[in-house]
Amino acid sequence: xxxxxxxxxxxxxxxxxxxxxxxxxxxxxxxxxxxxxxxxxxxxxxxxxxxxxxxxxxxxxxxxxxxxxxxxxxxxxxxxxxxxxxxxxxxxxxxxxxxxxxxxxxxxxxxxxxxxxxxxxxxxxxxxxxxxxxxxxxxxxxxxxxxxxxxxxxxxxxxxxxxxxxxxxxxxxxxxxxxxxxxxxxxxxxxxxxxxxxxxxxxxxxxxxxxxxxxxxxxxxxxxxxxxx
Ligand SMILES: [Zn+2]
Numbered sequence: 412x413x414x415x416x417x418x419x420x421x422x423x424x425x426x427x428x429x430x431x432x433x434x435x436x437x438x439x440x441x442x443x444x445x446x447x448x449x450x451x452x453x454x455x456x457x458x459x460x461x462x463x464x465x466x467x468x469x470x471x472x473x474x475x476x477x478x479x480x481x482x483x484x485x486x487x488x489x490x491x492x493x494x495x496x497x498x499x500x501x502x503x504x505x506x507x508x509x510x511x512x513x514x515x516x517x518x519x520x521x522x523x524x525x526x527x528x529x530x531x532x533x534x535x536x537x538x539x540x541x542x543x544x545x546x547x548x549x550x551x552x553x554x555x556x557x558x559x560x561x562x563x564x565x566x567x568x569x570x571x572x573x574x575x576x577x578x579x580x581x582x583x584x585x586x587x588x589x590x591x592x593x594x595x596x597x598x599x600x601x602x603x604x605x606x607x608x609x610x611x612x613x614x615x616x617x618x619x620x621x622x623x624x625x626x627x628x629x630x631x632x633x634x635x636x637x638x639x640x
Contacts, residue, residue, distance in 0.1 A: 429564040430603040432472060434596065436568025438622045440464045441592040442629035444576050448584045449630045450637025457584065461576045465569040473562035477554045484552040491546070494539050498531075505539065506531055512542050571595060589626050596622040 443464040447457050498505045506527050513523035530538040540546045572588050579587050596618040604614025 426606050427603060428560065430599050430606075432561050432564025433568030434599055434618060434622075435472065436465070436468060436565040437571055437592050437595055437599075438568075438625045439468050440569035441572035441588050441622075442625045444572050445585065445588055445626050446629035446633035448581060448588075449633030451581075452637070454581045457576055457581060458573075461569075461573040465566055465573055468569055469562040469566045472565045473558040476561040477558035480552045480554040480557040484554055487544075487546050487552060490544050491536065491540060494544065495536050498535050498539065502531070502535070505535070509538060509542065585630070589623070592626065593619050593622055 440461060444457055444461045447460045452460075506524075509531065510520075510523040510527040513526050514520060518526060527538075530542075572592060575588055575591060576584060597615040600614040600616070600618030601611045603609075603618075604611045607614075
């Protein structure tokens with residue numbers, strides 16, 4: 412039961428990250444394409460901008476995620492090294508420390524001492540990692556996995572406006588891309604809210620608002636500085 416609940420929370424986190432990545436991909440690529448389309452650029456230039464936006468965005472999401480999750484992994488690793496040294500140097504006070512944690516969680520002194528003793532005999536570092544530092548096998552930071560998940564969800568979002576740019580002629584891009592992007596964003600916002608058991612309408616409005624703002628501003632910039640040639 413507890414396992415099922417835990418994995419439900421994890422899934423929610425994973426799904427939320429995927430939705431956010433796709434949201435980034437749609438908003439930034441649709442905005443880029445609109446900005447360039449507003450300058451009356453050639454169809455080929457628009458496609459190059461769209462593809463560059465997809466690749467650059469996916470890689471920048473991957474690198475950002477990799478760096479952030481790696482530094483989290485470094486912090487966890489350093490904490491474990493320190494903890495292992497402390498256990499080796501002074502097992503008695505580490506045992507007392509663990510017992511104190513269990514007492515805070517509601518066990519009486521005798522039981523806390525006993526639990527700390529048995530858990531430390533079984534796996535001292537594991538017990539301290541889990542109950543003192545909050546690190547477990549389950550939530551260990553995995554940088555490469557996180558980077559790939561981020562990049563692919565961004566690419567999945569970015570492919571949508573890019574496909575429209577491939578198949579629609581340039582003059583239809585300006586009405587078509589914002590419409591499809593906003594409908595998809597509303598769907599994603601609603602989905603994220605549904606998964607997180609939040610207000611669905613609010614989730615839809617939040618994403619479409621930011622999407623409309625980003626596309627509107629970029630198209631305005633394109634109109635302001637275009638036409639290029
Ligand atoms: Zn400790």
